[in-house]
Amino acid sequence: FWAAAARRRLRWIRTFDTAQDCDLSRGKIRWFEGGRLNVSVNCLDRHVDTCPEKVALIWERDEPGSEVKVTYRELLEMTCRLGNLLRRRGVKRGDCVTIYMPSCPMAVASMLACARIGAAHNVVFAGFSAEALSERIRDAQSSTVITVNQGVRGGKVVELKKTVDEAVRSCSSVQQVFVAMRTEKPAEMTAVDVALDEEMLKEEVVCEPAAMDSEDVLFLLYTSGSTGKPKGLVHTQAGYLLYAALTHRYVFSYQDGDVFGCVADIGWITGHSYAVYGPLANGGTTVLFESTPVYPNPGRYWETVQRLGINQFYGAPTAIRLLLKYGDQWVQKYDRSTLKTLGTAVGEPINTEAWEWYHRVVGDGRCPVVDTWWQTETGGICISPRPAEPGAEIIPGMAMRPFFGIQPVLMDAEGNVQNSTEASGALCIAQPWPGMARTIHNDHQRFLETYCHPYPGYFFTGDGAYRSKDGYYQITGRLDDVINVSGHRIGTAEIEDVVNQCPVVAESAVIGYSHDIKGQGVYAFVVLKQGVDAQKGDVSQQLKDMVSKRIAKYAGPDCIQLVKRLPKTRSGKIMRRVLRKIVERELESLGDLSTLDDPTAVQEIIQGHKELC
Numbered sequence: 001f002w003a004a005a006a007r008r009r010l011r012w013i014r015t016f017d018t019a020q021d022c023d024l025s026r027g028k029i030r031w032f033e034g035g036r037l038n039v040s041v042n043c044l045d046r047h048v049d050t051c052p053e054k055v056a057l058i059w060e061r062d063e064p065g066s067e068v069k070v071t072y073r074e075l076l077e078m079t080c081r082l083g084n085l086l087r088r089r090g091v092k093r094g095d096c097v098t099i100y101m102p103s104c105p106m107a108v109a110s111m112l113a114c115a116r117i118g119a120a121h122n123v124v125f126a127g128f129s130a131e132a133l134s135e136r137i138r139d140a141q142s143s144t145v146i147t148v149n150q151g152v153r154g155g156k157v158v159e160l161k162k163t164v165d166e167a168v169r170s171c172s173s174v175q176q177v178f179v180a181m182r183t184e185k186p187a188e189m190t191a192v193d194v195a196l197d198e199e200m201l202k203e204e205v206v207c208e209p210a211a212m213d214s215e216d217v218l219f220l221l222y223t224s225g226s227t228g229k230p231k232g233l234v235h236t237q238a239g240y241l242l243y244a245a246l247t248h249r250y251v252f253s254y255q256d257g258d259v260f261g262c263v264a265d266i267g268w269i270t271g272h273s274y275a276v277y278g279p280l281a282n283g284g285t286t287v288l289f290e291s292t293p294v295y296p297n298p299g300r301y302w303e304t305v306q307r308l309g310i311n312q313f314y315g316a317p318t319a320i321r322l323l324l325k326y327g328d329q330w331v332q333k334y335d336r337s338t339l340k341t342l343g344t345a346v347g348e349p350i351n352t353e354a355w356e357w358y359h360r361v362v363g364d365g366r367c368p369v370v371d372t373w374w375q376t377e378t379g380g381i382c383i384s385p386r387p388a389e390p391g392a393e394i395i396p397g398m399a400m401r402p403f404f405g406i407q408p409v410l411m412d413a414e415g416n417v418q419n420s421t422e423a424s425g426a427l428c429i430a431q432p433w434p435g436m437a438r439t440i441h442n443d444h445q446r447f448l449e450t451y452c453h454p455y456p457g458y459f460f461t462g463d464g465a466y467r468s469k470d471g472y473y474q475i476t477g478r479l480d481d482v483i484n485v486s487g488h489r490i491g492t493a494e495i496e497d498v499v500n501q502c503p504v505v506a507e508s509a510v511i512g513y514s515h516d517i518k519g520q521g522v523y524a525f526v527v528l529k530q531g532v533d534a535q536k537g538d539v540s541q542q543l544k545d546m547v548s549k550r551i552a553k554y555a556g557p558d559c560i561q562l563v564k565r566l567p568k569t570r571s572g573k574i575m576r577r578v579l580r581k582i583v584e585r586e587l588e589s590l591g592d593l594s595t596l597d598d599p600t601a602v603q604e605i606i607q608g609h610k611e612l613c
């Protein structure tokens with residue numbers, strides 16, 4: 001199946017010898033070996049050959065009504081100029097270029113220029129702090145960074161270049177920073193900076209594509225795990241592109257001529273697969289959304305749908321929940337008759353109320369809603385309805401059915417595959433698929449330990465799931481200490497790490513809790529050092545600032561509870577399970593507390609929580 005799809009849907013420089021050579025238990029995943037291709041040729045040149053003036057990108061800029069359209073011919077030219085520039089400035093095949101930019105055509109051209117010359121890209125979400133950025137640049141060992149002078153989001157200017165300046169100070173590997181102009185304001189240029197727009201104009205519009213092996217690295221994308229530093233997941237060329245293209249076409253029923261509106265930022269896997277690679281591989285027209293759902297008002301998405309004639313809209317549950325609260329009138333003001341399919345996921349479950357509203361109000365009850373389950377690791381959608389298929393049923397709040405070639409299994413606590421149709425358990429995938437991540441950059445051992453060893457022979461997703469008697473899947477949430485705040489994935493350990501570095505803090509425990517809009521909010525239990533007489537307000541603000549500065553704004557704790565001590569087992573392990581129950585007000589199911597070192601700690605925390613909320 002995959003070999004036939006790869007032959008039909010990709011343009012090869014040299015065709016592959018074998019479809020796959022995989023052994024999940026050893027973390028060996030290789031697809032289409034012997035094959036050579038160039039991803040940028042697949043996303044650009046082959047469409048330029050047939051329809052050069054077709055619009056590839058619609059850049060929906062922050063300022064409503066100022067969209068910019070870029071044709072396939074223009075995007076190929078930009079990509080080639082940029083590819084030539086990178087080459088001339090010493091970027092070589094196998095290097096990794098870090099891209100710190102908002103969603104815009106230059107960012108897409110940067111990704112594709114890397115692909116053109118055989119460099120890997122590492123896009124870092126432009127909401128990450130200087131410290132988080134520098135950590136990712138260092139881990140990826142990038143010598144080149146591409147950024148913009150300033151970003152613009154929700155009517156506000158964001159000083160992205162300044163963040164890069166701060167980040168690269170602690171990155172000795174960085175030799176050059178290309179700066180594109182998003183606003184008029186000139187950036188203060190340092191010795192390593194290069195004016196991107198000017199330099200590009202000096203380059204040729206033809207750039208020889210590198211012939212890449214199927215399993216060469218296409219990109220790294222950092223994501224959070226339950227412990228340790230964010231990990232750079234590695235995706236490779238052919239398998240990733242094929243999987244992104246196929247899922248884009250079949251899950252969303254994408255047809256030639258449609259305008260595809262995935263509003264996720266390119267800094268996340270959703271932006272990679274469904275704003276860039278999937279749609280472009282399919283020769284589609286894709287929207288790059290730079291703004292926010294509420295700028296200049298809560299009608300922004302639907303005004304954009306009307307103005308651009310969007311046919312498939314793919315958004316995050318957190319935004320849908322937020323917009324639902326503003327009322328139907330913001331939706332109904334605009335003509336949404338072009339919409340055919342509505343998608344959700346982008347990292348979190350959608351509750352039934354939001355699902356129903358999306359379906360009934362946004363889609364006027366006529367557009368199927370696809371709740372898509374997947375991860376940075378999976379490269380593309382793995383479980384989702386496919387409404388175009390005859391008789392396909394959709395149940396609100398369920399991710400429904402596996403995609404072609406995906407074999408989900410549910411494991412019980414002992415690690416046995418649950419054979420009955422109706423079951424719950426740890427969600428694993430039994431056979432490899434082309435879009436899956438191949439390894440963690442510089443840490444294959446961690447890849448094995450996280451994904452391959454928990455259930456030998458299976459890929460472990462870290463999520464729990466329920467399978468109904470009809471065989472439909474519903475995701476029940478993470479089984480580890482990863483949380484999803486407004487669809488942004490973060491490990492609670494990363495937040496604890498920052499909180500614990502505050503001079504007045506002795507220790508802390510961070511958990512996720514249900515939040516009306518964000519899906520999950522961040523709740524921090526903090527023990528201050530003895531003798532510290534901190535005003536609670538001051539400490540809370542200080543901790544929030546620290547987390548924003550060190551990680552990103554969205555990771556800042558929504559709630560901080562100062563406690564005398566944390567509930568721990570006798571061996572000193574913090575019992576986060578108990579803390580979660582307290583915050584979710586499930587006091588009757590706190591479970592067995594007999595292993596606690598000091599059970600009175602729990603009563604104090606319950607009392608403190610009541611006073612706080």
Ligand code: PRX
Nearest residue numbers: 345346347348349372373374375376475489
């Ligand atoms: O817990 C699952 C949740 O988001 C995680 C993956 O996050 P990330 O790597 O940032 O990928 C985002 C791209 C979707 C998963 O482990 N998740 C993803 N999709 C769903 C979901 N939870 C519930 N329902 C979904 N449809």
